[in-house]
Amino acid sequence: MYTAGHSIRVGVLGTAMARELGLTPEEVRLVRLGGLLHDIGKVQVPAALLEKPESLTHEEYCRVMAHTTFGARILAPLRTRYPTILGIVRWHHERVDGRGLPDGLEGDAIPLGARIVAVADAFDAMTTARPYRRLAFSPAEALLELERGAGTQFDTRCVRALQVGWSAAFAMIGEAGSASGTGQVGRLAAFVAPRAPVRSTPVGRLVPQSN
Numbered sequence: 462m463y464t465a466g467h468s469i470r471v472g473v474l475g476t477a478m479a480r481e482l483g484l485t486p487e488e489v490r491l492v493r494l495g496g497l498l499h500d501i502g503k504v505q506v507p508a509a510l511l512e513k514p515e516s517l518t519h520e521e522y523c524r525v526m527a528h529t530t531f532g533a534r535i536l537a538p539l540r541t542r543y544p545t546i547l548g549i550v551r552w553h554h555e556r557v558d559g560r561g562l563p564d565g566l567e568g569d570a571i572p573l574g575a576r577i578v579a580v581a582d583a584f585d586a587m588t589t590a591r592p593y594r595r596l597a598f599s600p601a602e603a604l605l606e607l608e609r610g611a612g613t614q615f616d617t618r619c620v621r622a623l624q625v626g627w628s629a630a631f632a633m634i635g636e637a638g639s640a641s642g643t644g645q646v647g648r649l650a651a652f653v654a655p656r657a658p659v660r661s662t663p664v665g666r667l668v669p670q671s672n
């Protein structure tokens with residue numbers, strides 16, 4: 462249940478960031494779909510591990526992190542048509558310093574969509590209470606944490622994009638999450654609907670070169 466809500470929030474946050482980075486409406490759509498699907502591989506990870514309140518052993522951590530390659534395998538039939546989405550699913554736990562998983566890609570070798578979703582993912586994880594961390598960070602605290610990781614764990618431009626774009630997305634997520642009426646869902650849909658990019662500066666490759 463957490464994964465479902467988390468995926469929707471990451472999709473919306475990724476949408477706001479992709480727009481802020483000046484991506485085209487089609488690229489924004491691919492980032493949103495990648496955000497929605499980024500953790501699909503967790504269906505092959507035991508729920509007991511995902512919900513474990515205590516620290517994970519090294520072996521357990523490796524099993525949880527294998528959701529990246531599991532996910533890429535599940536979506537392999539989409540590889541030719543949607544390489545961007547496959548790239549986001551496989552590489553959203555890479556780090557720009559090359560110390561991430563599963564392939565240790567470095568800097569711009571990590572597809573831009575995966576760098577965007579990595580930041581949105583971390584922000585949502587930090588601002589949501591979990592069994593192993595009962596007190597969630599405030600958005601301001603989470604943004605500060607992301608800033609500390611900019612240039613090592615996270616792409617600095619993506620952190621900036623979240624700093625600018627998070628509040629509109631976060632307000633929309635909060636309203637949709639607390640309301641049962643279709644009006645709020647409609648507003649959420651309007652938020653993620655295609656629109657013209659706000660900038661035209663290229664910020665990196667969206668499509669991965671290999672998988």
Ligand SMILES: [Fe+2]
Pocket residue numbers: 499500528553554
């Ligand atoms: Fe993940």
